[in-house]
Amino acid sequence: xxxxxxxxxxxxxxxxxxxxxxxxxxxxxxxxxxxxxxxxxxxxxxxxxxxxxxxxxxxxxxxxxxxxxxxxxxxxxxxxxxxxxxxxxxxxxxxxxxxxxxxxxxxxxxxxxxxxxxxxxxxxxxxxxxxxxxxxxxxxxxxxxxxxxxxxxxxxxxxxxxxxxxxxxxxxxxxxxxxxxxxxxxxxxxxxxxxxxxxxxxxxxxxxxxxxxxxxxxxxxxxxxxxxxxxxxxxxxxxxxxxxxxxxxxxx
Amino acid sequence: xxxxxxxxxxxxxxxxxxxxxxxxxxxxxxxxxxxxxxxxxxxxxxxxxxxxxxxxxxxxxxxxxxxxxxxxxxxxxxxxxxxxxxxxxxxxxxxxxxxxxxxxxxxxxxxxxxxxxxxxxxxxxxxxxxxxxxxxxxxxxxxxxxxxxxxxxxxxxxxxxxxxxxxxxxxxxxxxxxxxxxxxxxxxxxxxxxxxxxxxxxxxxxxxxxxxxxxxx
Numbered sequence: 001x002x003x004x005x006x007x008x009x010x011x012x013x014x015x016x017x018x019x020x021x022x023x024x025x026x027x028x029x030x031x032x033x034x035x036x037x038x039x040x041x042x043x044x045x046x047x048x049x050x051x052x053x054x055x056x057x058x059x060x061x062x063x064x065x066x067x068x069x070x071x072x073x074x075x076x077x078x079x080x081x082x083x084x085x086x087x088x089x090x091x092x093x094x095x096x097x098x099x100x101x102x103x104x105x106x107x108x109x110x111x112x113x114x115x116x117x118x119x120x121x122x123x124x125x126x127x128x129x130x131x132x133x134x135x136x137x138x139x140x141x142x143x144x145x146x147x148x149x150x151x152x153x154x155x156x157x158x159x160x161x162x163x164x165x166x167x168x169x170x171x172x173x174x175x176x177x178x179x180x181x182x183x184x185x186x187x188x189x190x191x192x193x194x195x196x197x198x199x200x201x202x203x204x205x206x207x208x209x210x211x212x213x214x215x216x217x218x219x220x221x222x223x224x225x226x227x228x229x230x231x232x233x234x235x236x237x238x239x240x241x242x243x244x245x246x247x248x249x250x251x252x
Numbered sequence: 253x254x255x256x257x258x259x260x261x262x263x264x265x266x267x268x269x270x271x272x273x274x275x276x277x278x279x280x281x282x283x284x285x286x287x288x289x290x291x292x293x294x295x296x297x298x299x300x301x302x303x304x305x306x307x308x309x310x311x312x313x314x315x316x317x318x319x320x321x322x323x324x325x326x327x328x329x330x331x332x333x334x335x336x337x338x339x340x341x342x343x344x345x346x347x348x349x350x351x352x353x354x355x356x357x358x359x360x361x362x363x364x365x366x367x368x369x370x371x372x373x374x375x376x377x378x379x380x381x382x383x384x385x386x387x388x389x390x391x392x393x394x395x396x397x398x399x400x401x402x403x404x405x406x407x408x409x410x411x412x413x414x415x416x417x418x419x420x421x422x423x424x425x426x427x428x429x430x431x432x433x434x435x436x437x438x439x440x441x442x443x444x445x446x447x448x449x450x451x452x453x454x455x456x457x458x459x460x461x462x463x464x465x466x467x468x469x
Contacts, residue, residue: 005430009436
């Protein structure tokens with residue numbers, strides 16, 4: 001090469017290397033900030049969910065203790081009402097049935113807010129009670145195999161909410177008649193698998209349009225647990241939800 | 253001369269690395285990475301054809317000019333699969349690319365010569381789509397970026413197609429430099445190609461076996 005060409009070549013090479021170096025700096029900066037951002041968002045999400053659960057527990061307790069006991073007192077009073085008038089008797093009976101319905105709905109709302117059985121008896125019993133309630137109120141048959149207990153209260157609530165949200169989705173949208181729930185543990189993970197035989201949905205449309213509030217709630221909880229979610233579905237192919245959550249209790 | 257040609261051959265055939273990892277991962281690769289894997293194998297096939305033509309006819313321009321159009325179309329389709337571009341825009345860009353290719357290789361020049369206009373056009377298209385995709389991944393990804401296949405591939409695209417665009421623009425001016433100078437300039441692209449192929453091979457190994465479900469936030 002001519003000496004001038006050599007100088008030009010070196011200038012070009014230096015320019016290219018500088019651009020590559022700048023791209024490298026950009027990549028390192030992007031990775032650093034993304035990591036910081038992800039940790040911050042996770043911490044914020046965890047705090048929000050904790051606050052939400054505390055509030056739910058408070059409302060559930062208030063409903064059960066205050067409103068629940070008031071309704072029970074009203075029921076008792078009405079039970080002691082005596083009348084010989086047939087119309088009045090009919091009104092009293094109707095009032096009793098309304099109060100019973102109100103007590104039952106209050107029980108249901110309070111249970112959905114925060115099932116006491118979750119804190120008293122653990123995850124397995126809470127899921128069992130939830131599935132029994134769904135079987136009573138819908139035509140869905142649920143087979144549940146849950147052999148795992150979660151020691152940490154916060155984690156237990158997240159697991160419960162994930163399964164509750166999935167079952168809510170199934171009840172609301174899937175038109176399924178059968179559901180299988182499995183919660184198990186291997187060396188490193190707690191595995192949650194839920195399958196239904198419903199109408200499924202178009203996953204690509206949900207992802208592209210970023211809809212599905214229930215799915216977002218599920219994703220948030222799984223993220224807080226530092227787990228991964230997998231979902232396979234198709235139109236008329238049912239839905240298979242699968243969650244892999246690190247077992248921090250057994251693995252530290 | 254023979255040594256430098258041998259060196260060129262080794263660097264060009266570095267595409268065999270991602271081709272092998274693509275083959276290893278083939279059963280596990282999800283549909284949204286298939287266009288890229290297919291491109292790697294077509295690239296390897298193109299290198300084989302180029303080597304045969306160089307030894308027999310001393311020119312690989314015809315297959316290179318056809319290959320760059322296929323490369324461009326497959327890459328656009330890959331960005332579409334990654335939700336980096338909408339279907340309509342993808343189709344328009346492919347059509348636009350075909351028009352530019354025809355102008356460059358049929359109207360203004362010949363398909364038997366090395367032409368730069370289409371190469372400059374599609375390099376910039378891939379760079380812009382890669383920048384867009386990288387930004388999306390940075391915002392939405394919660395896990396380590398160094399294990400995110402899309403991020404890694406797009407970074408490699410930035411480096412390779414950035415160098416390619418620069419060198420093709422330089423080439424387009426026909427500044428009348430010596431063959432030795434032109435060869436040294438293209439060496440920059442060969443090294444960028446080698447580096448990119450190593451990144452592609454690693455990125456393919458990072459393709460998750462199960463596609464995690466994610467929603468945009």
